Amino acid sequence: MTKQWCGSGDVREAADGDRSFPQERGAAMTAAKPPAKRPQAKSSKKPQVPAKKGKGVKGKGRKGKKLQLKFHIDCRQPVEDGIMNAADFETFLQQRIKVNGKTNNFSNQVTLERNKHKITLNADIPFSKRYLKYLTKKYLKKNNLRDWLRVVAPPTAKDMYELRYFQINNEEDDDDDGDD
Structure with missing residues (x-):
């Protein structure tokens, strides 16, 4: 008995002469692994927001015209x-x-x-x-x-x-x- 991998990601045991998987005719795979998943970008990382720029003259220390x-x-x-x-x-x-x-x-x-x-x-x-x-x-x-x-x-x-x-x-x- 050998293990064969089918296209859906399942590993099945089959007899050596059994050709039950049409996509893999004649090839008996031994302990095949499903394809490795691609590494995804870190989703836990917050999207970068541009840093706030200082308001310069308009900040809290501004002493200009009074609101009248x-x-x-x-x-x-x-x-x-x-x-x-x-x-x-x-x-x-x-x-x-x-x-x-x-x-x-x-x-x-x-x-x-x-x-x-x-x-x-x-x-x-x-x-x-x-x-x-x-x-x-x-x-x-x-x-x-x-x-x-x-x-x-x-x-x-x-x-x-x-x-x-x-x-x-x-x-x-x-x-x-x-x-x-």
Whole structure:
């Protein structure tokens, strides 16, 4: 009896005269080994990522221009009509604006100013104009003014919001039905 290797990688025992494997006719192999597997590249090795280059001048030690943001909220119409108090709105913003995840944390980074009907916010840190709109809407909702006022950014000013009345055009028909 001899061992023969078949094409599928199996080793089978066969009699010396047995030609049961057509791919190996007449050749009786003794203790044949399956073909050795090719060595694969090390898959455990992480793909190489190019090293991060230093930012040079833009790094943490940079002392260049300070970030100076200025946003305005114009409350002229509701304040003149007497339905809203600008001082109350200013205190609401002072209590609600978060700096570094904390309320009442203005320090020297954020300041609020009020001139009659205009509120100005100055920030030395990144501050979102959208966040200011969110807080304004929250104030209007709290004081039940959200149904009559909306917060609008004028197309000409990129750093300003205005409080405007909704344009409701109710055309009342004064038609009499002719009931006599």
